[in-house]
Amino acid sequence: xxxxxxxxxxxxxxxxxxxxxxxxxxxxxxxxxxxxxxxxxxxxxxxxxxxxxxxxxxxxxxxxxxxxxxxxxxxxxxxxxxxxxxxxxxxxxxxxxxxxxxxxxxxxxxxxxxxxxxxxxxxxxxxxxxxxxxxxxxxxxxxxxxxxxxxxxxxxxxxxxxxxxxxxxxxxxxxxxxxxxxxxxxxxxxxxxxxxxxxxxxxxxxxxxxxxxxxxxxxxxxxxxxxxxxxxxxxxxxxxxxxxxxxxxxxxxxxxxxxxxxxxxxxxxxxxxxxxxxxxxxxxxxxxxxxxxxxxxxxxxxxxxxxxxxxxxxxxxxxxxxxxxxxxxxxxxxxxxxxxxxxxxxxxxxxxxxxxxxxxxxxxxxxxxxxxxxxxxxxxxxxxxxxxxxxxxxxxxxxxxxxxxxxxxxxxxxxxxxxxxxxxxxxxxxxxxxxxxxxxxxxxxxxxxxxxxxxxxxxxxxxxxxxxxxxxxxxxxxxxxxxxxxxxxxxxxxxxxxxxxxxxxxxxxxxxxxxxxxxxxxxxxxxxxxxxxxxxxxxxxxxxxxxxxxxxxxxxxxxxxxxxxxxxxxxxxxxxxxxxxxxxxxxxxxxxxxxxxxxxxxxxxxxxxxxxxxxxxxxxxxxxxxxxxxxxxxxxxxxxxxxxxxxxxxxx
Amino acid sequence: xxxxxxxxxxxxxxxxxxxxxxxxxxxxxxxxxxxxxxxxxxxxxxxxxxxxxxxxxxxxxxxxxxxxxxxxxxxxxxxxxxxxxxxxxxxxxxxxxxxxxxxxxxxxxxxxxxxxxxxxxxxxxxxxxxxxxxxxxxxxxxxxxxxxxxxxxxxxxxxxxxxxxxxxxxxxxxxxxxxxxxxxxxxxxxxxxxxxxxxxxxxxxxxxxxxxxxxxxxxxxxxxxxxxxxxxxxxxxxxxxxxxxxxxxxxxxxxxxxxxxxxxxxxxxxxxxxxxxxxxxxxxxxxxxxxxxxxxxxxxxxxxxxxxxxxxx
Numbered sequence: 001x002x003x004x005x006x007x008x009x010x011x012x013x014x015x016x017x018x019x020x021x022x023x024x025x026x027x028x029x030x031x032x033x034x035x036x037x038x039x040x041x042x043x044x045x046x047x048x049x050x051x052x053x054x055x056x057x058x059x060x061x062x063x064x065x066x067x068x069x070x071x072x073x074x075x076x077x078x079x080x081x082x083x084x085x086x087x088x089x090x091x092x093x094x095x096x097x098x099x100x101x102x103x104x105x106x107x108x109x110x111x112x113x114x115x116x117x118x119x120x121x122x123x124x125x126x127x128x129x130x131x132x133x134x135x136x137x138x139x140x141x142x143x144x145x146x147x148x149x150x151x152x153x154x155x156x157x158x159x160x161x162x163x164x165x166x167x168x169x170x171x172x173x174x175x176x177x178x179x180x181x182x183x184x185x186x187x188x189x190x191x192x193x194x195x196x197x198x199x200x201x202x203x204x205x206x207x208x209x210x211x212x213x214x215x216x217x218x219x220x221x222x223x224x225x226x227x228x229x230x231x232x233x234x235x236x237x238x239x240x241x242x243x244x245x246x247x248x249x250x251x252x253x254x255x256x257x258x259x260x261x262x263x264x265x266x267x268x269x270x271x272x273x274x275x276x277x278x279x280x281x282x283x284x285x286x287x288x289x290x291x292x293x294x295x296x297x298x299x300x301x302x303x304x305x306x307x308x309x310x311x312x313x314x315x316x317x318x319x320x321x322x323x324x325x326x327x328x329x330x331x332x333x334x335x336x337x338x339x340x341x342x343x344x345x346x347x348x349x350x351x352x353x354x355x356x357x358x359x360x361x362x363x364x365x366x367x368x369x370x371x372x373x374x375x376x377x378x379x380x381x382x383x384x385x386x387x388x389x390x391x392x393x394x395x396x397x398x399x400x401x402x403x404x405x406x407x408x409x410x411x412x413x414x415x416x417x418x419x420x421x422x423x424x425x426x427x428x429x430x431x432x433x434x435x436x437x438x439x440x441x442x443x444x445x446x447x448x449x450x451x452x453x454x455x456x457x458x459x460x461x462x463x464x465x466x467x468x469x470x471x472x473x474x475x476x477x478x479x480x481x482x483x484x485x486x487x488x489x490x491x492x493x494x495x496x497x498x499x500x501x502x503x504x505x506x507x508x509x510x511x512x513x514x515x516x517x518x519x520x521x522x523x524x525x526x527x528x529x530x531x532x533x534x535x536x537x538x539x540x541x542x543x544x545x546x547x548x549x550x551x552x553x554x555x556x557x558x559x560x561x562x563x564x565x566x567x568x569x570x571x572x573x574x575x576x577x578x579x580x581x582x583x584x585x586x587x588x589x590x591x592x593x594x595x596x597x598x599x600x601x602x603x604x605x606x607x608x609x610x611x612x613x614x615x616x617x618x619x620x621x622x623x624x625x626x627x628x629x630x631x632x633x634x635x636x637x638x639x640x641x642x643x644x645x646x647x648x649x650x651x652x
Numbered sequence: 653x654x655x656x657x658x659x660x661x662x663x664x665x666x667x668x669x670x671x672x673x674x675x676x677x678x679x680x681x682x683x684x685x686x687x688x689x690x691x692x693x694x695x696x697x698x699x700x701x702x703x704x705x706x707x708x709x710x711x712x713x714x715x716x717x718x719x720x721x722x723x724x725x726x727x728x729x730x731x732x733x734x735x736x737x738x739x740x741x742x743x744x745x746x747x748x749x750x751x752x753x754x755x756x757x758x759x760x761x762x763x764x765x766x767x768x769x770x771x772x773x774x775x776x777x778x779x780x781x782x783x784x785x786x787x788x789x790x791x792x793x794x795x796x797x798x799x800x801x802x803x804x805x806x807x808x809x810x811x812x813x814x815x816x817x818x819x820x821x822x823x824x825x826x827x828x829x830x831x832x833x834x835x836x837x838x839x840x841x842x843x844x845x846x847x848x849x850x851x852x853x854x855x856x857x858x859x860x861x862x863x864x865x866x867x868x869x870x871x872x873x874x875x876x877x878x879x880x881x882x883x884x885x886x887x888x889x890x891x892x893x894x895x896x897x898x899x900x901x902x903x904x905x906x907x908x909x910x911x912x913x914x915x916x917x918x919x920x921x922x923x924x925x926x927x928x929x930x931x932x933x934x935x936x937x938x939x940x941x942x943x944x945x946x947x948x949x950x951x952x953x954x955x956x957x958x959x960x961x962x963x964x965x
Contacts, residue, residue, distance in 0.1 A: 065958065067942040075939030086937040087708030088951050089746045091958065 006030055006151075007096070007117040009040055020100045022055060022112035028094055031151035032057060034520045035530075035541035037120035037128055038098055042113035049105055053112050054120065054128030055098030056538045058514040064090040097514070101128040101537040125155035130535040134160045143197050144238040145190060145496075145531055146542030156238055157542045159494055161198055163534045165205070165435050166468035169493030173443070174529075175481040176498030182526050183477040184216050186496055187439050188547040189240075190475070194437065195396040196240045203434030203471070204395035208388070208418065211402040212411065212441050215264040219555030220398060221248040221273065224548050234545035244549040247397040250274040251388060253378035253406055253414075258602040259570035260562070262377055262405040264552075267559035268573070276606065277401065280383030281330050283417060284371055285309055290416045290455045291371055291409055300360045305368070307356070312337065321345065321353065330383030331372045338365040375410040381599075384606050388418060390425050393432035412456050415446065419459055419472075426470040435471030438463065443476035444483040457485060464491035482507040495532040497539075499524040513539070567591070567598060571605050571620070578608070578616040586617060594624045653723075656733045656760050659778035660724045663771060665731070667724040674720040674732065674805045682857055689860045692892055692921050693879035697865040702875050702896070703926055706934035710850070711829025712742040712751055713952030716816040717960045720761070720808040722801065726771060730797050732761040734782070734808035737964045738815035740823060740831065741956040748955050752822065754963055755815040761804040765791050782807055813839060820849060830931065834953045837891060837914050844889035844916055850928055851891070851914035854948040856907055860893060870906040872897035877929050880921045883914070892917040896929050898936055899947050909947045 007026035011017040022040065026032055040053040066072055076082040103109060104127065118124075125148055126132050135142035135158045142158030162168040172190070174183045191207050198205055211217040223244050235242035250273050252263035260266060261274055288305055289297065297305070308328075311317065317337070318325045321344040326337045341353065342361060351358050372379045388399055401418060403411045419438060425431035440446060440460070447460040463474045464487060476492065478484050482504060489495070489509075500521040504510070510518060517539070521530055527546065530539045550558065565573060572587045594601050604623035613619035653669070660667035671677070691697060716738035724731040739754035757780075764772050764783035775781050784803040785791035816833070817840045823831045824842040830850060837843040837851035860881060861869045869878055877896040884890050891914040899909030913928060935950035943954050 065955075071939055071941035074941065075937045082937065086951075087710070087746065087934055088743060088748060088938060088955070090938050090951070091748075091955055 003118040003121060005116045006032060006038060006119050009112060009114045009117060010095070011111075011114070017112040019103070019109045019111055021097060022053070022100065023095060023097050024117045026094050026096065026117070028092060030094065031119070032094075032096060033150065034058065034060060034516045036150040037101065037125055037148065037153075037540070039118045039120050039124045039128070040112060040115045041118065042115040044113055046108065046110065046113075047105075051110070051113055052104045053115075054101040054103075054124060055112070056101055056128075056540065057096050058099045058538070059097035059516045061095040061097075062092065063095075064092045066090065099514075099538045102130060119151040119153055120155075121153060122155040125153065125157070128537075129157065129533075129540065130537075131158050133535070134158070134162070139199070139201070141199060141202065143190070144193050144240065145533075146529060146544035147234060147237065148540060148542050154237075157531065157540060159531075159533050160535055161194075161202055163493050165194070165198070165202070165437070165473050166471060168468075169534055170468035171464055171474045171492040172476070172494040172496065173481065173484070173489045173492035174475070174477045174496040174498065175500065175504075176479070176524075177501050178479055180499040180524075180526060182498050183496075184441065185527075185547045185551075186498065186529055186544060187475050187477060188217075188220060188549060189544050191398065191437060191439070192245065192548070193238065193240050195245075204393075204432070205435045205437065206393045206395065206397045206399065206433040207437040207439060208399045208401065208422065209439040210411075210415065210418075210441065211400055211404050213404050215552030215556045216404075216441070217400045218250070218263065218265040218402065218552055219270075219550035219559065220245050220400065220547075222550035222555065222558075224546065224550055225554050225558070226551070227546055227548055231545040231548075234543070235548065238545075242545075242548045245398045247394060248273065248400060249389075249397065250400045250402060251277040252402040253277045253375075253410065254602075254606075255405070256376040257564075258377065258599070259565055259567060263402040264404070264556055264561050265402065265559070266562040268562060270559055274402075276386045276609065277378060277388075277414070278380050278384050278386045278606065279378060279417070280380055280385050281328065281334055282313055282383075283385060283387070284331075284375070284379050284413065285313060285368070287413055287416045287420070287455070288368070288371075290413050291374065292367060300357065301364050301367070304356050304360055304364045307354070308334070308364075308368075321348070331369065331379070331381045333383070335365075335369055335381075338369075374407065375413055378406065378410045378413065380603075380606075382603050384603065384610065386606070386610050388421070389432070390421050391430055391432055393425075393436070395433055412446075412454070415440070415456050416459055419463065423463070423467075423470060423472055426472055433471075435473060437473045437475050439475040439477070441477045443478040443488065444480055447476070447485045447488045449483050449485050461485060461487055464488045480504050482509050493534050497521055497524075497530040497532075498528070499526075567601060571601060574605050574609055575616045575620060578612060582617055590617065590621045590624070593621070597624075600624060653733055653735070653758070656723060656758070656779050659760070659775055660731065662778065663774050665724045665726060669721050669723050669733070671722055674722070674801055674808070675718065677801075684857050685859075686863055686866065687858050687860045687883075688862055689881035689883065689893075691879060692882050692917065693925070697861055697868060697881065698879045699868060699872060699876050700879055700926075702877055702929040702933060704930055706936075707930050708934045709830055709927065709931035710743070710832045710935065710952065712740050712823065712827065712831045713748070713834070713950070713956045714738065714740045714816060714819055714823070714831055715834040715953050715956040715960065716812045716819075717957060717964060718808050718812040719964060720805055723760075726762075726767055728797055729763060729766045730801050730804070732801060732804035732808075734759055734761050734804065734811060735964055736808060736812040736815055737960045738812065738819050739956055739960055739963075740819055740827070741952060741959060743952065748952060750959065751827070754960065755819060756964070757811055757815060759811070761807050763791065763800050763803065766795070766800065782811070817843075824849065830928075832932075832935075832950065832952060834956070836888075837916075838883060838885060838888035841889055844891050844914075845918075847916050847918050847924070849916065850931075852932065852948075852950070852953075853912040853914065854945055856910065856912065860912065861895075869895050870910070872910065874898070874900040874909065875933060877913075877925060880925045882917060890917055891915065892921055892925070894925050894929075896932060898933065911948050 007024040009024045036057045042051045141161040145159050148155045148157050209217050232242050252261040255262040312328050316325050328334050372381050403414050447457045502522050505518045532539050572584045575582045607623045608620040657667045718736045720734040722730045723733045735758035737756045740751040741748040742751040759780040759782040761782045763785045765785045784807045820840045820843040824846045830848050833851045843849035878894045880892045880894040883893050893914045901908040938951045940946040940949040940951050940954040
């Protein structure tokens, strides 16, 4: 059935139609607005085919037959209220400008013809956005991003998985003002949608989400408390379960005190799911560049650090100056190595050791030695390693790395190492999944458009430019897109926009948007997004449901943060996760043996947690007096690049 | 217009619209004059303040437009394309919509006595032709071209009036509520007898007042009217008429804001004239600017004219 006529195409010499833009008028009460998708039907065939043009409304005009406002003033005798009593309303027009989404047939590409304008039906929306190429059919790969709603039409809008996760294009950037743009919610929804809809033939997928502020991502394994019927209906219509993520693993460094994890997810009922994130010397030294500034890493210091990495760490090291062989596995070992070496040099009045000057050695000792202080809780002196399960990532699982309470140095180190490890593992096809979504909030902080060229920014640029071939996909969120490095946002094939700041909209990056579209962006409701995607000829407005997970704010109310525990309680709580029969009394008895060595007690607890022994208390007791080498996760496997499926690529 | 041009070219005439529309070339040549009248309220023409507040009472507005232009010459004889349209715009919930269908007509106007019968026949076979000399035995075979264009213009005016009168008759037959006609209604047998039809005359080359009463008419203040008078004409239908000042003319020309109203001479004319005057005073807003006649034109008529202009293009 042909939908009712909404309007008529008009063109004048002053305001002509073009192949990419047309104008139409409607009745005053027509259900059309900025973002509405319309369809033009021409009655004049071209090459025997009646052209059909799809467009999205980008601008609207309304005016009357008044030549100047002064005429209305005269007519109303200067009394604004008088016009309301006029027996006739002035002739008024609603004139809209629409940007062409698609012309069928695509050739010859001509100016939009005169014709009637209709509201797009669901099928029209699918055709207008070229979704017919990847939604449905024998090999569907659509990922629902939301629902387009206008004039009674409701249509699911899908992204193309090949352009969201690679290999054709990849990455997503979401922008908008804090609190109103619902950036985190949108990403949570899109990850859930991806997990639900990515076809099995596209491989296994996981998500690594960096929680960088407050409790944002701390409760995504818990059901939402604010999901209403409208949200549930959206979930149902888009085929995504209205449920929290079934598989979530949390990682957080220890608090600087070491008694508890530095996360807001410390409620007793949820503690089990948080794994400590601690790294030792080897893990940290590999990314020393993150923690060292330009003055630190001059050529001489760099040479010494390389020497330590290659010749000292994780191997037996002997030297004439050293009284004993050293095997450096931890910062404590490294400090002992430096101490003995420097003392020996001073005793023999030597300024040079193996081409390294004593001043350089002292400087490097100082800089490396304070890593564990600057990143206390994350970097351990003793080399204990508790890491993400690189190599054993599971399909459709979210790995939340909570660094919200960490200092900037520690956050940068976590980003650098986790993402680099993901990249290395994906290159070797040894991660456990074929593609990983990496969600980084506050991208303008980590990949700024100006400022120093940091390791983290270089790493994010690398992902943005080459990640799609590996399956390493960046979902970046930022308040101001203009303040993120243009190569990062420029390589994001999919761009989402929540409510935008007016000043941000005035920046050059938004010049292509019509003023009315900008005005709509500046007033978008929560739950609405503007979507740019390679298949869409123009930006489209969609609505998405609230995430079916507990928000950070609700989470901290439902699961209040536990009080900072005493040393005894910290050990008891940790060991009870392995053996619920362990009591404070039993722990106190064991701790009595250790005296005041708090660091030793915490080290023993950490090792016990890592080993997960059958007799935790006995193991813990043994650790109090024994030093154990750091556990290391193995890495192996050949490198393989992802390329487009030849069956999908006509030009392959 | 295109069909007319094609027909002319097919007949071997170089056809193209030339010059300005005849309506712009021709000015009213009738000399201004005074006409004596018969008072219907009292025994002489008097001034009366319209009582009560202006109220919206009109339901519809009728107007017609015309366009005529020389499109070819057969020798020295001008051939004129004429097009007319008329419509009733009906008011519903303060918005105007076309009542029924607008009436349109176009024709090629030519002086049959000045052209070869073969040419007239050939053109008539292709487009509607109107002979401006038909039925006029005194029409010359050859004369001044401007007289011929004047004849064509008169014929186009008659075409327009005919369409307007047809619409008045249709409204009297099927319409609902008071209809305001742009111009007099004495030419319409149906309109001049129906209390629902009201004519408003905006031009005053003829003032219906005795010489001594002219200052009284031109001295009307905003919201005042003259008493009603009867207008009689041998070729027209009798109507009741009065002058009404729509807008304050202080400091302006004496005719500023002055209209003459025509209604059927039925019933209590004082009450009727007061009621119709209140309706017209209510129509001062929205103002009909930027039309040059905005002081005497109600918005409904201007809107109707805009509509007709759009459909006649």
